[in-house]
Amino acid sequence: MATSTIQNTDTVPLPPPDAEVLTTACGYCIVACSYKVYRWPVGREGGMAADQNALGVDFPSASGSWISPAQHNIGMHEGRPHHMVVIPDPDADVVNRNGNHSVRGGTLAQKIYNPNTPTRDRLKYPMVRIAGVLTPVSWDLATDVMAAVSKHVLKTKGEHAWGMKTYSYEYFENTYAISKLVNRAIGTPVYAPHDKPQNAEDAAGLDDAGLNSFAASYEDWGKCDVAFLSGVDPYETKTVLFTEWMMYGENPDKKMIFVTPHRTMGVEYGLKNGGLWLPVTPGTDTALHLALAKIIIDNGWQDQEFIDKWVNNKWEIESGFGRGTRNTRWQWRTTWGRWQSDWEDYQKFISNEKAAELSEAAAITGLDADLIEATAEMIAKPRQDGSRPKTSFMLEKGNYWSNNYMNTASLAALGLFCGAGNRPGQVISRGGGHQRGGMSAGGGKGWLSPEKYPGRRKKALNVDRWVMDGNVSFMWTIGLTWFAAMLSSQELSSRVADLTVRNPHHPRNLNRDHLIETLTKRVDSGGMVLVNSDIYPVEPLNTQYADIVLPAAGWGEVDFARCNAERRLRLYAKFNDAPGEAKPDWWAISRFAQKMGFKGFDWEESNDIFEEAARHSRGGVLNYYALAVHAKREGKKAHEKLRDLGTTGIQTPIRVIDGQLVGTKRLHDPDNDWGEIEDVTTDQKWLYAFGTHTGKANLLKTPWTNDSWSDFYAAIQPRPDKGEIWITNGRVNEVWQSGFDDLRKPYLAKRWPWSHIVIHPDDAAPHGIESGDLVEGFNDTVYVQTGKPIGVKDKELSFTELMNSGHIKTVTGQFVAVAIVSDEIRPGVAKAAFNYPGSMANAVCHAVPDPVTGNYRYKLGRGVLRRIGESTYKKNFLEMSLKPRPIA
């Protein structure tokens, strides 16, 4: 195992033929490649001949089966040290065929707890902060205190003062337990997943159109002729989807169109292979989509047959709603005059929409008009023989985290015009971020949210704002960075510090009564008791602020299940012991809930929850109920039935055909109509039609100028007189999210030992910034929404009205990163690493949500760049390559 800075390893142990083999999947990005774990006791090794090792290949191997030194570790199994080799499954025939992998998954073995490595700082015991210092305690004492304070909060302040913010994805078993506690036991609306301030849709424009965000299979991205990739380079963030399916796949000659200000390696590959790069000005994608739609419609390139068959007309849209309140989000939006449309209406709209005119769109987006025209031709123009290119549309954060509703709704419309959405190679789908590990127990209490859309319609609660306004007395956070992931990060972090460490009431010893009494005084004085569960120290959330810290057991330490971007469900097997007293989060929930007196939380193992949750999966796209029922009939545990399916797993929704479990490749596809519903199969219209009341898609129009966007966008523009530029942010291939594991993997830690920011030479030169310099990004005007506005009339949640009513305050934000000066980025835009510990690039972004959806505009930061000096990486040869990313 390489632990020195210079790699000096020239050997790796081979698993002997009798090594145990377990299956799992990568724990990081949504692609979820298949992995195998080889485990055997220390003290012996396999040999280089094929019959002497468990891989069954001769070494040196030319077969593709190889073990990199980063794929070996020594961990504990049943209390005894074992060799553990974690390699991409060389036999995989789905996802990462033949053992393809990313550098993230390829280094999974380095995440195994081993006190000889940087993983030694894993959280091992429950801790309580005593006089500022985290002090080990028992699970019993920690959960006693949590329950006593929670009971006091619920009794004296009610469920709105008790909140949770947790990952949305960390396996069905954990998220089901969390949701059962939040929704059914506590019954609070104060809940948000890790990536949002509120519990609502990510890409609402897609949902409203009737498109499930994860309708596609990886095969579709391989099969398409043209891939329109909006706000994403899958090479960077969904690596094996790109390197296995998009570069190769059924049609390796596909053309790729990238809409992103950053020319990363995938973009460079696309350009080299006949594709296009549209370096769009941040936030302007909607204008691009409108211009493309207009060119397509003006030339008659739309897929008319598809539109006629699959898009709702005016009467079909209206038909579903009767005379009800139109109180739910999608009902309100799709029938509100601003967005509601249909084919007839859209043609009128687009012919009168100024932003759709080519010259205007070019000015708004900062793109050459020729490039926009070339894009329209590539995605929609029928060939000479009349056949159409199979175009698929992928969107990710650069699209929907910059102008949330309009970008997603306009992309959905554009895709539908091109005949995409429900056919092989013609899909409209998210690429995805985290894996699909969310499983709800139902019974959500969102309707208790005090926030309302115009017309007093239901709106999810913004938990960040609710906390900042001092309304939360007990907050339990699980597996997230919170501040760095949200916006105006420093303001949020500072407010949480006010409510916790800067409150005068802090325990001074471990006496149970003293702990409860002191933290109750905290609550009664207007402060907040903060609990955090994680696997590592997280700065500053649990290192500085949390009163109670609970050690979690995660990937590889407990049997878990979840799906990937193509809804492929697999068992993530336990293969090593969690350190110390670390327990899975469901276990912590279970112990806490039982002390609260709640029934139905007495699970003994994670399979108990997997089986219980199956019933609740039936209504959704992650439906695995049939698997659980069949397992029971066979007298085996549902986890074991899933384990039998190995690294292939099965794509949900799972159905029964001729007595066999059958997966679902693609949603909305009419070829999914398999006749009679058999056994415990759940019939859903969206399996073979779009997810609307009619089964046809909703077309939505998106006027560029409106009061939910234009005034905000004008206010947050970089101000030339101050020397500001856009400061956006994004992920990089070699770092997964906050780098929680990567910074403890020696090789990846030296690749990116500190946060970076890519700056165009034109923007760097005035400040004398060179590659390797430390740079501060600083925004002296960061807008933060405050209070709990209730919309009665249409305009009340617009930026202008919020400003007028005193619900916008102004703060500052900054972060420091190492400059990479390169013309790979659009001039006037710098791109910082997202969520890097100690460098919160989101601090320069505005915590004012899209009033249509409640989601933040995360990618629209701005600020000045200020040179601090040289970083240690500028002139050393050991760490942090400063070379450009797109070298091809």
Place this chain on the structure above:
Amino acid sequence: MTDLQTAPGAAEPKRMCFNRRDFLILGGAAVTVLATYGEGAQAQQLVTSSYARKVIGKLSGLRPGVAVPFNYPTDDIENILVMLNEEAGAGVGEDRNIVAFNTVCPHMGGYMDASVFKPEYSVLGPCPLHLSTFDLTKHGMIVSGHSTASLPQIALELDGDDIVATGAMGLFYGYSRNPSGA
């Protein structure tokens, strides 16, 4: 930064040429200090068991930006020798810019010969299979891509006009144990 030529223990390079039997006789305690890197607190020592010494090129025959293939430590293992336009980790020569690296991508074994060397960036790649690139100034560190290790670097010394390969840093793709060539 200490040049390889003056690294401790390298003053009489020919004596450092242990064969595998010598290494075993010495009980594994004998290691050759090939180089030190970095400055002050960052200084690192690379230690390795003995590899064969092999003359792989002539200093007078090198031209900046032109990669020269050679095999080391065995005839099965192909590498390239390059004179970069900038100083590099473990670089030898007056400008410390002469380095050598293995040509097989440690991701999945893609072959990266001299034709994918990018002298303007001092980068090898992209790998034709999945586009990984490697920074030859930083010991073959991944720039962008999927390799879970740096590209194995061949340690070099100068002996007059001779460029001598003396060891390898990193496990070659496909191997469970590097051959020493001795």
